[in-house]
Amino acid sequence: MDATDIADPDYFHKVVDCQYACPAHTPVPEYIRLIAAGRHADAYLVNWHSNVLPGILGRTCDRPCEPACRRGRVEEAPVAICRLKRVAADYKGDITARLPAAPERGNGKRVAFVGAGPASLAAARDLALGGYDCTIFEADTRAGGMIRTQIPRFRLPETVIDEEVGYILDLGITLRAGARIDSLRALLAEPFDAIFVGCGAPRGRDLDIPGRAEAAANIHIGIDWLSSVSFGHVERIGRRVVVLGGGNTAMDCCRSARRLGGEDVRVVVRSGYAEMKASPWEKEDALREDIPILNFMVPIEFTHESGRLTGVLFEKVEARHDAEGRRELVPTGEPPVHIPCDDVLVAVGQENAFPWIERDIGLAFDRRGMPVVDPLTLQSTHPRVFFGGDAAFGPKNIIWAVAHGHEAAVSIDRVCRGLDPRERPAPHVSLASQKMGIHEWSYDNAVSTDQRFAVPHRAKPEALADIRAEVELGYDDRLAFAEAQRCLNCDVQTVFSARLCIECDACVDICPMDCITFAADGPEAELRARLNAPALNPDQAIYVASGLKTGRIMAKDEDVCLHCGLCAERCPTGAWDMQRFLLTTAQVEHACRSLSPA
Numbered sequence: 099m100d101a102t103d104i105a106d107p108d109y110f111h112k113v114v115d116c117q118y119a120c121p122a123h124t125p126v127p128e129y130i131r132l133i134a135a136g137r138h139a140d141a142y143l144v145n146w147h148s149n150v151l152p153g154i155l156g157r158t159c160d161r162p163c164e165p166a167c168r169r170g171r172v173e174e175a176p177v178a179i180c181r182l183k184r185v186a187a188d189y190k191g192d193i194t195a196r197l198p199a200a201p202e203r204g205n206g207k208r209v210a211f212v213g214a215g216p217a218s219l220a221a222a223r224d225l226a227l228g229g230y231d232c233t234i235f236e237a238d239t240r241a242g243g244m245i246r247t248q249i250p251r252f253r254l255p256e257t258v259i260d261e262e263v264g265y266i267l268d269l270g271i272t273l274r275a276g277a278r279i280d281s282l283r284a285l286l287a288e289p290f291d292a293i294f295v296g297c298g299a300p301r302g303r304d305l306d307i308p309g310r311a312e313a314a315a316n317i318h319i320g321i322d323w324l325s326s327v328s329f330g331h332v333e334r335i336g337r338r339v340v341v342l343g344g345g346n347t348a349m350d351c352c353r354s355a356r357r358l359g360g361e362d363v364r365v366v367v368r369s370g371y372a373e374m375k376a377s378p379w380e381k382e383d384a385l386r387e388d389i390p391i392l393n394f395m396v397p398i399e400f401t402h403e404s405g406r407l408t409g410v411l412f413e414k415v416e417a418r419h420d421a422e423g424r425r426e427l428v429p430t431g432e433p434p435v436h437i438p439c440d441d442v443l444v445a446v447g448q449e450n451a452f453p454w455i456e457r458d459i460g461l462a463f464d465r466r467g468m469p470v471v472d473p474l475t476l477q478s479t480h481p482r483v484f485f486g487g488d489a490a491f492g493p494k495n496i497i498w499a500v501a502h503g504h505e506a507a508v509s510i511d512r513v514c515r516g517l518d519p520r521e522r523p524a525p526h527v528s529l530a531s532q533k534m535g536i537h538e539w540s541y542d543n544a545v546s547t548d549q550r551f552a553v554p555h556r557a558k559p560e561a562l563a564d565i566r567a568e569v570e571l572g573y574d575d576r577l578a579f580a581e582a583q584r585c586l587n588c589d590v591q592t593v594f595s596a597r598l599c600i601e602c603d604a605c606v607d608i609c610p611m612d613c614i615t616f617a618a619d620g621p622e623a624e625l626r627a628r629l630n631a632p633a634l635n636p637d638q639a640i641y642v643a644s645g646l647k648t649g650r651i652m653a654k655d656e657d658v659c660l661h662c663g664l665c666a667e668r669c670p671t672g673a674w675d676m677q678r679f680l681l682t683t684a685q686v687e688h689a690c691r692s693l694s695p696a
Contacts, residue, residue: 141190154259181581220503309399338363368415369427412435486506524684592659
C-alpha cells in the first residue's frame, strides 16, 4: 500500500468522526476540552464560528455527531455532545466584547436574504463580516424563522433565540420585518448583487380523506398550529387530541397539546416505532409525559356529527417485504379502529411553496417543484440567486441549514468578486505536538470509565403546567465536567515517525485495541485481513507508514483506535507522538478570524 499522506486535510478530518459528521464541521473535541477546563466563553466562540447558534443548537440539534462518536464503539452511549454545547452557551457570560465587528468600510456589494431563518442568518453573518451590506426580508415580525415559530418554548426559551439572533443582527444587518416577498422578479430588479433564499418549507402537508372538509374546524395543520401557539394566538385545545405523524413536529405538537388542556393526547403513526422520523430523545420525552404512541395505523376517515369532529378511523397495517426486499405497509384485515377526539393535529410532513417565484426569470425547477440547485455551491440556474436550508433540498434540520448558509456565503462572495464558485477555498488546518516532556502531554488523556450522564429535567407536574417552562434543565458545572471527561480526544492524533522506530513492538504490546501491526506490505484488502485485529470497516482508512529498517510497514486501524496515547507513552524513542489536529472550514474572507482561543 502507499504510505498515508497525513498532510491531506481530509485524512485526519475523517478520523475526528464527530466533527466530520457535523454538517458545519464544528471542532467538537476542541470545545469539549475547553468546557472541561472551565473556559466556557472560549468553547462558545469555537462553536459560534462554525455553527453560529450554539445555545439554540445545544437544545434542538438533531445531533448527527453523536451516532458517529468514537465513544459509542466501546460502550452503548456516545458523549452528550449536543448538551455540552448548551453548557458552553449557558455558562459563557458576556461575550459581546469578544465578537468580531463588521468592517467600518464595506465593499460596496449588497445581498438580499428572503427569510430570517437559520440558513439566512448564517449566510448573512459571514457576509456581513466580509464587508457586505446585508438586508433580510422576513414575513413575520421577528427574526428566527422556524426556530422561533415552530419549536416550543418548553424546548427553546425565547430569550436564547433573542440573544443569538441579536448577535447576528448587531453586525449591521438590516432586518425588514413584516416584509413578505411576493415577487422574485421585483426583488431582482432592486440593486442587489446577489439574493439568498432561505424561506424554509413553510407549508404543512394535509390529509385528503373523507370527513376532512366537514370537520375542518377542529383539524389543524401541525406547523401552522405550532406557530399560532408560539405567537399566543392559540391558548387552549380540546381534552382529547389525536396527533397524526411520526416526526419531530408531531412530538412538538403532542407535547404542546398536553400543556394546553389536552388530557388524553395520542400520537398515531403509520410506520413502526423504530422507523419513525422523530429523534429517539423526542419520542422518549413524549412517552415520559404520558403520551402513548400507536404504530402501524393509517388514518382513513375523520368522523363527524352535525359539523363537529368526533374522531378518526384507522386501518391497521403491517410491514412486509417483497422478493426484492422492498418494504411496504399492507392491511392486516383486522376491523378498523376508531379513536374519539375533539381535535386533530396533522403533522405528516412539510413541503416547499414558491408561488412568489416566477417561472420565466431563468430559474429552473425540477418535476417536484423544487429549484434546481448546485449541491456544492447552492447556486440556482439564475447566477444571482442562491438557496439554502429547507428551501434548497426540502425539510431537514437546523444544523444543515447553517452549513448551507456558510457554503452559499462563500459562493456569493466568489461570484461577487468575479471568481468561480465551484473552486472552493481550502480549510485551515494545523497539526501540533502536545508533548510537554518525554511522556507528558498538554491534555488529559486518561480514559474515563463513566457511563453517559443523564440531563436533569424539570418535574413533570411543573413542566406540564406551563408551556413556557423549559423541560431540560441542562448540566451544571459538575456534571458538565464529568461528561466532558468521557470524550476520547479523537482530534489528538497518533503520528508515527518510521525513522525513529526500532521495531521493538512495545506499542503493539500495550495497545488496548490491538490496532497497531508491523507486517510485510501487501494489497489493501489482503493487508486488512491479516492485521492483529482485522480492519473490517473499509470506509475508514488505515494509517500506513513505510521506511522501517526491516522493510516492513506499520499499519494502524483508525476505525478502532481510542487515541489513548499509550503507544506514545510506551515508545522508548519517540517514534509515536500525540499531535492535535484542528480543521476549521473556510468561510467568507476575513470572517470570524479572531475567534480562536489561545
